[in-house]
Amino acid sequence: DTGVSQNPRHKITKRGQNVTFRCDPISEHNRLYWYRQTLGQGPEFLTYFQNEAQLEKSRLLSDRFSAERPKGSFSTLEIQRTEQGDSAMYLCASRGQSNQPQHFGDGTRLSIL
Amino acid sequence: AQSVTQPDIHITVSEGASLELRCNYSYGATPYLFWYVQSPGQGLQLLLKYFSGDTLVQGIKGFEAEFKRSQSSFNLRKPSVHWSDAAEYFCAVGAGTGTASKLTFGTGTRLQVTL
Numbered sequence: 001d002t003g004v005s006q007n008p009r010h011k012i013t014k015r016g017q018n019v020t021f022r023c024d025p026i027s028e029h030n031r032l033y034w035y036r037q038t039l040g041q042g043p044e045f046l047t048y049f050q051n052e053a054q055l056e057k058s059r060l061l062s063d064r065f066s067a068e069r070p071k072g073s074f075s076t077l078e079i080q081r082t083e084q085g086d087s088a089m090y091l092c093a094s095r096g097q098s099n100q101p102q103h104f105g106d107g108t109r110l111s112i113l
Numbered sequence: 114a115q116s117v118t119q120p121d122i123h124i125t126v127s128e129g130a131s132l133e134l135r136c137n138y139s140y141g142a143t144p145y146l147f148w149y150v151q152s153p154g155q156g157l158q159l160l161l162k163y164f165s166g167d168t169l170v171q172g173i174k175g176f177e178a179e180f181k182r183s184q185s186s187f188n189l190r191k192p193s194v195h196w197s198d199a200a201e202y203f204c205a206v207g208a209g210t211g212t213a214s215k216l217t218f219g220t221g222t223r224l225q226v227t228l
Contacts, residue, residue, distance in 0.1 A: 004156075006156075031214075033215060033216075035216075040220070040221075041220055041221070042117075042203050042205075042218030042219050042220050042221050043157070043203070043216070043218050044218070045215040045216065045217070048215055056215065091156060091157070093157075095214070099164055101147060101159050101162050102159075102207075102214075102216060103159065104149070104156040104157040104158075105156050106154075106155050106156040107155075107156050109154070
């Protein structure tokens with residue numbers, strides 16, 4: 001069990017650029033979640049995958065955001081045409097079978113200049 | 114919709130003193146409840162969870178929490194705080210099995226420990 005891995009840890013970009021984050025879940029965890037955390041707040045749910053299927057998306061996930069999990073293993077979160085309000089910590093979590101908690105990665109901190 | 118309230122934004126305790134962090138939830142069915150801890154710039158580490166059964170649950174690092182359905186509460190306690198416990202603590206509620214079980218978090222309580 002190597003834990004949930006997220007890359008990069010930090011991303012600084014100019015407004016209007018596209019960014020992509022990667023999440024590698026704990027092996028054999030078939031459920032994967034993305035959350036966003038802004039300063040002074042708790043994490044907010046963005047989207048959920050079971051295997052390769054994206055089963056739920058939050059209203060927070062505007063059309064500039066897209067998430068994929070092509071082979072049911074790692075996942076990517078892409079933000080197009082970044083805006084100042086996208087500055088946040090993006091957290092990934094994975095979970096195994098029922099009655100198991102979500103395990104979080106260390107997150108990717110996005111800063112928009 | 115489910116929600117979580119953590120009434121205390123910031124708490125300061127002396128090392129060795131006891132600690133209680135409050136959490137109230139709103140959820141229509143039997144909730145799954147969690148406490149996570151976050152150090153600056155890091156992800157969230159699970160302290161403990163309640164799914165069913167005994168309402169007093171033990172977690173890591175000497176923490177415990179008690180589920181009180183009548184009060185819709187899930188308060189976190191520790192009998193003697195250590196300086197290394199200084200961090201942000203989040204209470205979360207999740208839906209049951211068979212669903213996405215996405216978590217809804219409170220806004221967190223920042224714990225400061227004085228020596």
